[in-house]
Amino acid sequence: xxxxxxxxxxxxxxxLLALPALADGQAKPTPTTKEILAKSTPVExxxxxxxxxxxxxxxxxxxxxxxxxxxxxxxxxxxxxxVRGHYFDGLAIIRVQDNFVTQWGDPxxxxxxxxxxxxxxxxxxxxxxxxxxxxxxxxxxxxxxxxGDVYAPEVGFSEGFPVARDPAAGQQWxxxxxxxxxxxxxxxxxxxSGSSLYAxxxxxxxxxxxxxxxxxxxxxxxxxxxxxxxxPEPMGFYAKPAQRITIESVRLxxxxxxxxxxxxxxxRTDSASFAALVEAKRNGHNAFYARPAGKVDLCSIDVPxxxxxxxx
Amino acid sequence: xxxxxxxxxxxxxxxLLALPALADGQAKPTPTTKEILAKSTPVExxxxxxxxxxxxxxxxxxxxxxxxxxxxxxxxxxxxxxVRGHYFDGLAIIRVQDNFVTQWGDPxxxxxxxxxxxxxxxxxxxxxxxxxxxxxxxxxxxxxxxxGDVYAPEVGFSEGFPVARDPAAGQQWxxxxxxxxxxxxxxxxxxxSGSSLYAxxxxxxxxxxxxxxxxxxxxxxxxxxxxxxxxPEPMGFYAKPAQRITIESVRLxxxxxxxxxxxxxxxRTDSASFAALVEAKRNGHNAFYARPAGKVDLCSIDVPxxxxxxxx
Numbered sequence: 001x002x003x004x005x006x007x008x009x010x011x012x013x014x015x016l017l018a019l020p021a022l023a024d025g026q027a028k029p030t031p032t033t034k035e036i037l038a039k040s041t042p043v044e045x046x047x048x049x050x051x052x053x054x055x056x057x058x059x060x061x062x063x064x065x066x067x068x069x070x071x072x073x074x075x076x077x078x079x080x081x082x083v084r085g086h087y088f089d090g091l092a093i094i095r096v097q098d099n100f101v102t103q104w105g106d107p108x109x110x111x112x113x114x115x116x117x118x119x120x121x122x123x124x125x126x127x128x129x130x131x132x133x134x135x136x137x138x139x140x141x142x143x144x145x146x147x148g149d150v151y152a153p154e155v156g157f158s159e160g161f162p163v164a165r166d167p168a169a170g171q172q173w174x175x176x177x178x179x180x181x182x183x184x185x186x187x188x189x190x191x192x193s194g195s196s197l198y199a200x201x202x203x204x205x206x207x208x209x210x211x212x213x214x215x216x217x218x219x220x221x222x223x224x225x226x227x228x229x230x231x232p233e234p235m236g237f238y239a240k241p242a243q244r245i246t247i248e249s250v251r252l253x254x255x256x257x258x259x260x261x262x263x264x265x266x267x268r269t270d271s272a273s274f275a276a277l278v279e280a281k282r283n284g285h286n287a288f289y290a291r292p293a294g295k296v297d298l299c300s301i302d303v304p305x306x307x308x309x310x311x312x
Numbered sequence: 313x314x315x316x317x318x319x320x321x322x323x324x325x326x327x328l329l330a331l332p333a334l335a336d337g338q339a340k341p342t343p344t345t346k347e348i349l350a351k352s353t354p355v356e357x358x359x360x361x362x363x364x365x366x367x368x369x370x371x372x373x374x375x376x377x378x379x380x381x382x383x384x385x386x387x388x389x390x391x392x393x394x395v396r397g398h399y400f401d402g403l404a405i406i407r408v409q410d411n412f413v414t415q416w417g418d419p420x421x422x423x424x425x426x427x428x429x430x431x432x433x434x435x436x437x438x439x440x441x442x443x444x445x446x447x448x449x450x451x452x453x454x455x456x457x458x459x460g461d462v463y464a465p466e467v468g469f470s471e472g473f474p475v476a477r478d479p480a481a482g483q484q485w486x487x488x489x490x491x492x493x494x495x496x497x498x499x500x501x502x503x504x505s506g507s508s509l510y511a512x513x514x515x516x517x518x519x520x521x522x523x524x525x526x527x528x529x530x531x532x533x534x535x536x537x538x539x540x541x542x543x544p545e546p547m548g549f550y551a552k553p554a555q556r557i558t559i560e561s562v563r564l565x566x567x568x569x570x571x572x573x574x575x576x577x578x579x580r581t582d583s584a585s586f587a588a589l590v591e592a593k594r595n596g597h598n599a600f601y602a603r604p605a606g607k608v609d610l611c612s613i614d615v616p617x618x619x620x621x622x623x624x
Contacts (some may be wrong), residue, residue: 098535098613099490131604150460152607178411178515187599202538203490203516203612207593207605223410225541226514230535281519287499291444293519297462300515302411 010296015095030284035157036276037267037304044271046160047308048219050261053077053253054083055222056104058245063221064262065181067215070140071174072131075215078124079194080252085122087195093228094196097236099203102225103184104247105196110237121195123194129289130189131213143270147282147295151175151206155298157269161217162298164209175216177204177299179222185212201226218235219264219305263308277304317624341507342596344487348588349579349616356583358472359529359620362573364388365565366395368416369535370405370557375533376574377493380473380526383451383486387495387527390436391506392564399422399507400562405540406508409548414537415560416497417508422549433507442501444526455582459594459607463487463518467610469581474610476521485525486526489516489611491534495525513538516611531576531617575620589616 020184052067069076082088094110095103108117142163144156152164155175162180163171174180180200185192192213218225228245231238239242253261267274282296364379381388394400406422407415420429454475456468464476467487474492477484486492492512497504506524511530530537540557543550550556567575579586594608 008370047432096539098538138355148462150462150607153607202514203609205612206609207612209605210603211601227539227541229539230331289519289523290501291522293463293521294505296460297516297518300519301515 001250007078008200023153028220029286030280031276033277033280033304036273036280038063040267040273043269044273045265045306046268047265048253050253050256051080052216053219053262053263054250055253055256056088056250057248058221058224059248060224060245061221062262063202063224064219064264065216066160066219066266067216068159068174071134071161071163071172072183072213072215074128074131074299075192075194075213078128079197079215081124083250083252084119084255085124086249087119087124088247089120091119091247092241092244093225093234093247094200094244095198095237096225096228096230098230100201100205100236101182101198102201102228103196103198105184107241107244108247109196121193124195126191127188127190128193128213130192132189132210133169133173136165136167136172141270143274145278145296145298145301147297149298151209157274157301157303160266160269160303162301162303164206164298174214175298176200176208176214178202179302180214181216181218182208183215194281199225206299217303219266220262237243260271263287265308267304267306269303274303277301316487323370324400341598342592343588344525345589345592345616348585349618350590352579352585352592356580356585357577357618359577360565361564362568364393364528365531366399366562367565367568367574368562369560370533370536371560372536372557373533374574375536376531376576377528378472378488378531378578380471381527382471383446383473383484384495384525384527385416386443387504387525388441390440390525391509392438394433394506395562395564396567397436398561399431399434399436400559403431403551403559404556405537405559406556407510407549408513408537410539410542412492412513412517412548413510414513415508415510415541417496419553421508421557423476433505438505438508439500439502440505440525442504444522445481445485446491446588448477448479448482448484453582455586457590457608458615459609461610463521466542469586469613469615472578472615474613474615476518476610486583487516487521487610488512488520488524488526490514491530491614492526493528493530494520495511495527497524511537518611529615531578532574568578577618577620579616579618581615586615589613 048066054065056063067076085262092107093104094107106119108114149155154165162175162177164175178200182198183192184196233239283292285292315581357520360378366377368375379388404419405416406419418431420426461467466477472488474487476487490512494503494510545551597604
């Protein structure tokens with residue numbers, strides 16, 4: 001029984017769009033994610049700008065994060081400055097709260113920490129304008145998701161990221177979906193510098209939207225952040241230094257020799273293949289999933305990442 | 313900076329309902345979850361029926377699951393039969409797929425397993441009517457959540473569980489939210505017996521709704537299921553037996569001496585305190601969260617569980 005079948009074909013297709021009814025499960029099965037991506041063309045994939053890729057090396061492997069300077073430019077710049085000053089090297093994962101976030105930074109930057117031992121931010125700013133939202137700009141790509149959203153008037157994708165927007169206010173913002181990386185801060189809105197970051201590891205905490213800056217998205221290595229023991233203290237903080245995972249280093253891909261950069265590509269969110277994947281999540285069905293959902297939630301769509309093929 | 317403040321007060325209140333505007337952050341802060349629960353009354357809490365509580369003992373601790381016989385009665389009964397036959401003792405967690413599910417059962421019940429070594433289900437049925445949905449029944453408690461939902465015409469809570477429903481079809485079903493426990497199966501809808509179960513450990517996979525039976529909810533011990541290394545094989549299966557976590561035992565609370573039963577209570581989802589918590593998630597704000605979300609998603613609401621106070 002079950003087992004591998006439970007999600008044997010979670011990702012389904014767009015090929016059934018024209019079919020009037022799927023309820024009897026007799027229609028042709030929707031292609032899987034693998035099948036859809038196998039038919040994608042090279043131009044549908046982009047290579048992230050190495051100025052936007054940071055690699056966090058943990059004892060268990062590497063976590064690759066893509067910054068989003070079109071949404072949070074001051075934060076992207078400050079994080080680059082921190083990384084180039086080797087600010088994060090030797091710091092730690094300080095908190096893993098179940099169904100919420102994994103957070104990293106300076107262990108002394110904590111209510112129980114020794115403030116006299118706080119690491120200097122070097123040339124980076126200690127405060128930044130909040131960048132919780134930014135203006136809607138027609139120059140930024142926008143692929144709307146017409147399925148609705150509980151939290152925002154409109155949602156969709158822009159430059160590979162899940163985005164929510166409020167046309168009446170003229171504002172848009174990166175949504176706190178699984179794998180998105182946010183900027184921790186103190187109470188004052190301008191106190192988020194990027195020196196402490198968090199990744200979402202549970203149900204999307206969308207109530208954080210517009211209250212915190214979102215700096216980017218984990219492209220690779222999410223399991224290294226999500227599959228950690230939860231901290232025993234309130235809000236998932238670790239009680240003892242020995243429980244924390246040390247960050248070996250954080251580097252900007254642009255600062256590495258080309259051969260050492262992550263060789264990855266991200267599916268363009270304005271591509272036909274991405275649209276096919278979204279439609280597969282929305283209306284796909286097969287022998288196992290007889291009943292299509294009919295709708296798809298913004299945060300239930302993962303933007304595919306793949307290993308880049310070596311150049312010939 | 314940051315740290316503990318990141319979510320110092322995620323749970324906010326209903327006390328601000330009457331305030332006309334919260335946008336300037338000057339209004340009185342919303343009470344926290346802790347503050348709201350501190351004011352709850354004993355009658356707002358229920359003690360789960362020991363016939364519906366199963367305790368899965370792992371080497372790392374206990375996971376307590378509440379079955380939902382009003383939604384999936386055949387599955388609840390079959391799971392009880394399996395548990396009473398000690399079916400699960402010595403079986404294992406066979407799969408942890410990031411941002412999806414942790415699944416447990418018979419390691420040989422897998423495409424790569426040795427079918428000749430499959431454990432007998434004993435007196436339990438190998439197949440069951442699917443119970444993917446059930447009829448809406450006014451006799452079942454219903455606390456609607458009016459915030460809307462991407463997937464279903466109506467959502468709300470019933471008997472402590474997140475529920476979606478379709479009044480036009482006269483059907484309702486348990487929603488695949490974080491911590492909900494589903495029944496793995498093979499392709500045929502009736503092949504879910506409860507001998508392999510999964511818990512949701514990521515963004516709610518609502519497309520599974522109405523395609524799989526949901527048997528209940530994890531009340532305690534989610535971190536023991538969610539904070540595990542993800543399996544390296546496709547769909548998170550573990551490659552080697554040594555990677556699997558063995559299930560020491562699974563017992564029904566009703567079969568244990570009263571003193572050994574989990575002493576826990578669950579906040580009633582039709583209580584005023586629960587409504588206050590929901591409103592706090594929806595519109596709460598404080599010095600840190602200046603901007604209330606305005607809405608709240610079904611799967612972002614955790615139904616509180618607490619340790620029961622000893623009887624006097």
